[in-house]
Amino acid sequence: MPRRSPLALLPEAAPAPDAEVLRLAEALIFAASRPVESAALAARLPAGSDVEAVLAELRRIYLPRGINLVRVAGGYVFRTAPDLAAALRGDAPEPRKLSRAAIETLAIVAYHQPVTRAEIEEIRGVSTSKGSLDLLLETGWVRLRGRRRTPGRPVTYGTTPAFLEHFGLDAVSDLPGLDELKGLGLMDGRLPAGFSIPMPSDATALHLDEEPLAEGPDED
Missing domain, CATH: 1.10.10.10 (Winged helix-like DNA-binding domain superfamily/Winged helix DNA-binding domain)
Structure with a gap:
């Protein structure tokens, strides 16, 4: 009986999210005025979409870029990459100072x-x-x-x-x-x-x- 390759015992990698689903999720998050929760995103994506896989892929894609996908307030939003904050200082409106x-x-x-x-x-x-x-x-x-x-x-x-x-x-x-x-x-x-x-x-x-x-x- 032929021996099976050890690689055959490993679980198959999950398929990458569909490109159009990624584009739609990207647009929904970008256009939202508040962080988008996973459930809200799932309601707008095609039925059967793996929302967590879509978010993980978007985070991976944007990780080396000037903006990153981050989770805040229970949802997801695009934010300026932390290492660029100093270069952009002065472009954002001055926040109201608290006593x-x-x-x-x-x-x-x-x-x-x-x-x-x-x-x-x-x-x-x-x-x-x-x-x-x-x-x-x-x-x-x-x-x-x-x-x-x-x-x-x-x-x-x-x-x-x-x-x-x-x-x-x-x-x-x-x-x-x-x-x-x-x-x-x-x-x-x-x-x-x-x-x-x-x-x-x-x-x-x-x-x-x-x-x-x-x-x-x-x-x-």
Whole structure:
């Protein structure tokens, strides 16, 4: 009985996605104003298309180019290659600068969401001006989530998909943890004993201690 070649035992390579399917997926992602989720892409591609294979092939094709296909905010979008950022600096519109108070507030919302204004002030140790939260709401990086099921029913805050897009995150859980922040030199090495950073979550579903916003979003 003839011996079979070891190569015959290897699984066959998956066929490359059809060129026209690749072109259509490329056009859909390019034309979209927001990151395109896999499910939305599958609904627009021919029936039976392997969406993950299409995305993988597009990532491979664009990897050495001036723009790359990246995953942010749960979807896919074309972005300038990171190594070209310095060469393009000055061409993009200058983003609105945030005050230190607004930056601190944004960080607290990102890591502690859902969080109320009173909780933000407790963490910061100072009063939070209404202007800081208003600015973050205006930029579209922070949203009103719901109301806490506690006396006074204070409004809770959380981040938005626009926040993820701006900072190139697929999910809030991709934010750096304490060890990473220390490694980047962003945290003082002399931290209080027991100091920790919570594991952030951007789950859209309301928590058990929250309820939907019913009427006008009154401040707490």
